[in-house]
Amino acid sequence: MANSILLTILEVILMPLVAFIVGLFMVLMMRKLAAKLQRRVGPPLFQPLYDIVKLYGKQTQISHGLIHDIGIIMAVGGYVAAEALLPVPGMDGIAAKGGLVTLAYLMMVPSLGLALGVGQCANPNGSIGISRALTAMLAYDIPFIIVIFGVAYHFGSTNLVSIIATQQAEGIAGWGISEMPILAIAGLFALHASLGKQPFEIYIAPAEIATGPMVEMGGKFLGGLFVMQTFQLYTASVLYVSLFLGGGENWVTFLIKCFAVLAIPVLIAYLFPRYRTEDLIRLVWKWPVMLALLGVAFVMN
């Protein structure tokens, strides 16, 4: 009993650490892919880490008040906690004690934290950005939640550990993507929108609202958002891999799957322009929602 608790605590500490390191490489991959598409060389291996260290070490650090600080802490901390609910090869953390629905809602804590922090900055550009970001969340979370329903209903459980175990026991034919291909497409769509990359980055919109939520963020505040992004990329891709690609049998295949999943939205992102908020809602509520509902209809029959 005491041993298993200690082991869980150890895993809960290790999992976010791993997530952070993998997330750094994901940021690197994203930048490298963008560079390749734009015929540039791209950044060196440790550039994401350098950026974070630079931002945290900057001389000028401007705070607009305690809630500004707490917002950044919540944004990073929420994701650190969410990682403990995402099983990776060899470590389940507290995945069995929370499950899919808890994870989906825990992933809203960082958004709420960021929204609070930006609100305290008293800059209308930031507030407009948050209004757009929350609207985008309302848009993409609906197909996402339908996908979650489909998967949970199919496997008869909201427990990610058993969802992964079921898929692995049956091999590729038992993976979510082979059994529920339509849901997998809808899920990929929702995942892309949730990352806030082009063409869904209206809430950053540098030319119109001066980078929106980031307008008053500099130094370690921006650094915190950078760390949040590494976690965000990791969480989204690992969740997708766990739901549809059988999770991780071992670290090699696991990482290959994760990076491959992430590469799809990233490639699309750098090839497409940007949607307005209302177009985003229209697009996401139409196609992925329809696909997801169709997928659920298949799952339930």
Added chain:
Amino acid sequence: MSMLDTLLLISLLTVLLTGLGQRVTFIGWIATLLLTAQLLTLLLMGKLGYGGEIIDASFGFSILGQPLNWRYDALSWFFALITIGSALAGSAFAAGAWGDQYRKEGGNPGLLQFSIALNVLAMLLLLGSGDLLSLFIGWELVSWASLLLMVIAGGRASEFGMRYIVYATAGAMAVLAGLAIIFQLTGSFAYDDLAAVAPALNTLQIVTLTLLFFFGFGIKMGLLPFHLWQADAYAETPGPGTAFLGAISSRMGLYAILVVIIQLIGLVRLIEIEIPYSFLSLRDLLMWVAAISIIIPTFIALRQSDARRLLAWHGIGQGGYMLIGLLVLDPYGSAGGLMHVFNHATYQAALFLSVSAVIYRTRTSDLNRLGGLVTRMPLSFLVMLIGIIGLAGIPPMNGFVSKWLVYRSLIIEGMPLLFVASVIGTLGTILSVYKLIHNTFLGQLRLEHEHIREVPLSMTIPMLVLSAIVFITGFMPGLVLDWVGSAQVALGMPQLAHTLGGVESTQGSLDMIWVCSVLFGGFAVGALLFYSGNKAKRVHQLDNYAGGHFLTADVRYHYSDNFYAGLMHHIGSWYRGSFLWLESSLISVVSSLSGGAQLLYNSFHPALYLLMAITLSLYFFIG
């Protein structure tokens, strides 16, 4: 004399003392003290919450040969706990500085305390009803008592109160009709007789009874399409009154639905009845009414620009979660629905109180005239933050746990569209509560609010206690699930097996103790990372990016109006007020009917009609 007698007696004493002592300046504290005594008495009956024996009242009488009696079981105890708890919070909030200011402005805090106490007594009687007749009497008492609380403010409030009482009377008529049918069928008003006869009723009888009672009791919950009265009527009540009304008042409708439809008529029968030409059973129809009652009021709330109305609309939406959970008929859903009654009362009361605190200092709840108050009223901000996290149903607050239970039962029972509908409600709630806290506490502090201070202790303590409950019961939901489990047994439903941290099941567990600890661990890591960076310098709010301009205090630099412009561009056209149209057409039908009746009465033989009415009533009483 049983404990229940003592409880009702203290409640009656509270009503009498607050009623007689209108002019006493410290009447608020007396009311608070007496409500505390009621709470303690209820806690002495605490065995009920853990599966104890039913407690009967030792009084009781009969009307026309029909016995009336009162008793408390686990379900009554659970609802009574919430009632007295929220009344106590509101009463304590109003007792000190708030009441003094209210009096200076020409209000009568004694009357407010009296109305709260009267509502509590009426609700305690309703919750204790041991047969359909006492249920109806309690129901009417509650309806009229809450009217008193609604119209205290006068002015527009009386108008909204009148609208409420029209709805409530229509509901009461439906309930009365239902009772008449039951009396025809069973010849008595006893619960047991109805429960015994229910399995033998035919489909038409079941449908008629269900719809009559659902309509009658559902009006109190603000279920669609009878939702229009509630938000206006609740929002106009003076501060702590709204907290009490918003926390518990409309749940009395849920209690009555629970007792009559779910417990006595029986959900199983409703599942068996198919609606012709649809895939739905009667139960599914009721669930969809609940689901639509989640979505539409939530998105109406999103559009409000008054903090109290915004919260009141959410109160209607959250009622839908309770009903939907209870109608699923598995241990998870019903536990979620019942637990949400408790959870909703705690965070909703906290939210209304924190809005009242803001009104106390700024004199307004207009979301376009506030902003930046967090630096002046940090504790009220904290209360609102905890409250909105609870209302939105995000970990680690208690609102998440009850919604999780509802979601989980909808997933496992395979109800995708209802699940999606309830999640859409949650997402809309997140948008709307962020607007609430952003427009009130974040952003630019207005010049006229520079001098504002935090509200006095007499107001912060009730708010903070409520917030603490919101967090603690989120951290250890087992505390509430114990009571919920006993209430499930009292209702004759399967009981939810639970642990202190949540539930354990092969189909997906929840352990909030772990989840919360890890979340706070995550925050600690985030804080460590943050404070390891170079020290930040605090700047004034006007030291801000403004596209090359200098900001001055007279520049309004707060984005508040039409907050979700992009979303409204898309769904704005959906708010076309078709329900307002429905209401106004109903009104014109009723008024032309009554006009016709009046004409008939006046132009023909009034005396004859009077004679007929007297003869009929004599026949009814004597014959």
